[in-house]
Amino acid sequence: MTHEYIDLQTVAHVQGAVRLPGSKSISNRILLLSALSQGDVAIVDLLASDDTAVMLAALRSLGVQWTEEQTATGTIHHVKGVAGVLPNKSADLFMGNAGTAIRPLTAALAVIGGDYTLHGVPRMHERPIGDLVDALNAAGTNVEYTGNPGFPPLHIKQGKIHAQRLSVRGDVSSQFLTALLMVAPLMAREHAIAIDVVGELISKPYIEITLNLIRRFGVTVEQNGWESFTIEPGQVYQSPGTIHVEGDASSASYFLAAGAIAGGPVRVEGVGRDSIQGDVRFAAALEQMGVQITMGDNWIEARSNGVLKAIDADFNHIPDAAMTIAIAALYADGTSTLRNIASWRVKETDRIAAMATELRKVGAIVEEGADYIKVTPPAVITPATIDTYDDHRMAMCFSLVSLDGAARKGNVMRINDPQCVGKTFPEYFAAFAAIAK
Numbered sequence: 001m002t003h004e005y006i007d008l009q010t011v012a013h014v015q016g017a018v019r020l021p022g023s024k025s026i027s028n029r030i031l032l033l034s035a036l037s038q039g040d041v042a043i044v045d046l047l048a049s050d051d052t053a054v055m056l057a058a059l060r061s062l063g064v065q066w067t068e069e070q071t072a073t074g075t076i077h078h079v080k081g082v083a084g085v086l087p088n089k090s091a092d093l094f095m096g097n098a099g100t101a102i103r104p105l106t107a108a109l110a111v112i113g114g115d116y117t118l119h120g121v122p123r124m125h126e127r128p129i130g131d132l133v134d135a136l137n138a139a140g141t142n143v144e145y146t147g148n149p150g151f152p153p154l155h156i157k158q159g160k161i162h163a164q165r166l167s168v169r170g171d172v173s174s175q176f177l178t179a180l181l182m183v184a185p186l187m188a189r190e191h192a193i194a195i196d197v198v199g200e201l202i203s204k205p206y207i208e209i210t211l212n213l214i215r216r217f218g219v220t221v222e223q224n225g226w227e228s229f230t231i232e233p234g235q236v237y238q239s240p241g242t243i244h245v246e247g248d249a250s251s252a253s254y255f256l257a258a259g260a261i262a263g264g265p266v267r268v269e270g271v272g273r274d275s276i277q278g279d280v281r282f283a284a285a286l287e288q289m290g291v292q293i294t295m296g297d298n299w300i301e302a303r304s305n306g307v308l309k310a311i312d313a314d315f316n317h318i319p320d321a322a323m324t325i326a327i328a329a330l331y332a333d334g335t336s337t338l339r340n341i342a343s344w345r346v347k348e349t350d351r352i353a354a355m356a357t358e359l360r361k362v363g364a365i366v367e368e369g370a371d372y373i374k375v376t377p378p379a380v381i382t383p384a385t386i387d388t389y390d391d392h393r394m395a396m397c398f399s400l401v402s403l404d405g406a407a408r409k410g411n412v413m414r415i416n417d418p419q420c421v422g423k424t425f426p427e428y429f430a431a432f433a434a435i436a437k
């Protein structure tokens with residue numbers, strides 16, 4: 001099999017400022033909430049990437065009108081809300097590998113009803129959705145699997161919501177709860193809707209993003225810890241007018257780690273103290289590793305303070321940015337352990353297995369378990385040819401191994417299939433090259 005690849009020369013020093021692309025998690029939530037709301041929404045700085053492209057295309061197939069306007073300061077998307085009534089009652093929707101598109105859209109279409117099919121790339125058909133479908137169907141929707149039970153593709157038909165209390169498992173993906181929360185106002189016409197979470201909820205900060213954005217669209221959710229959520233009846237999504245998408249905090253992690261490994265300072269612009277994204281807490285993990293972090297309302301800066309300190313921590317709250325810590329661990333002074341990351345195994349690829357395999361290629365000693373990874377850096381990091389498993393984060397993470405940290409020898413790092421970064425950050429390699437000095 002032939003591969004496309006990118007060769008990265010050794011980078012001795014990094015420095016500069018990076019304007020981040022919009023947050024994937026915020027972009028796709030805002031798109032769906034805009035479509036479901038009353039009134040027109042102007043979205044500023046929406047992420048332009050594969051994951052948002054599939055959501056935009058799906059909304060168009062469903063009859064939701066939107067336009068894109070280029071202005072001197074950036075892009076504005078104008079979405080005409082349909083107030084929960086979709087013009088097209090049937091559609092075949094391609095969801096790529098976007099969890100933030102397929103999970104909330106499945107819930108919305110199941111509750112609204114119609115004749116819809118949803119499918120994606122082969123890996124999407126291996127990513128679980130059964131807990132969400134179970135919760136929806138128990139409430140009265142009609143969602144069927146057309147392939148393997150528990151996984152896309154799905155066929156959604158007309159159902160009838162009869163339940164006022166739903167329960168959903170929270171320990172496989174938080175996106176199932178996010179999906180139910182987003183559509184709960186559509187179910188809570190006459191009665192309140194309660195959603196109970198079964199099992200320990202993972203990735204909690206993503207639920208905070210969901211609740212925050214739901215509130216911006218005029219709906220209040222009552223929260224009882226992480227165990228249950230209630231939506232009072234009669235609330236409808238209202239356009240907030242104009243809404244701005246923050247920079248992507250997960251994308252920020254690669255540049256902050258670069259500053260931490262190879263000098264810096266590197267500043268990311270678009271996220272900071274005011275962010276609603278849990279992944280800004282990546283900066284705190286770097287601080288624990290001895291990195292000097294400074295932060296403003298809308299920026300974060302990292303500079304290295306010498307050799308990184310090994311870390312042993314629970315990363316359940318930042319599963320995506322945690323992958324970048326596994327790479328920083330290569331440049332640390334001992335063994336690092338990343339705990340409570342079982343969800344890595346059901347994402348773009350089995351990320352624990354992929355990370356272990358590729359880290360070993362550059363010389364690390366790696367131990368993996370069902371829900372953890374332990375990385376012992378080699379005396380000397382050896383550049384290698386890295387496979388990316390159609391996982392944008394594998395490509396972005398391993399670009400960092402071109403950095404000339406304290407213990408790295410050799411020259412070219414080769415990243416296979418680098419175009420997979422298009423899922424969330426199509427311009428990644430250009431942005432990375434711009435901070436290489």
Ligand SMILES: O=C(O)C1=C[C@@H](OP(=O)(O)O)[C@@H](O)[C@H](O)C1
Nearest residue numbers: 025100173174175203206320343
């Ligand atoms: O809700 C979201 O926007 C996301 C939730 C997380 O998934 P899990 O809840 O499956 O961990 C995260 O990994 C994903 O990239 C985006």
Ligand SMILES: C=C(OP(=O)(O)O)C(=O)O
Nearest residue numbers: 097098099100320347348
């Ligand atoms: C897990 C991820 O994506 P998704 O939104 O498809 O779950 C990710 O971006 O790291």
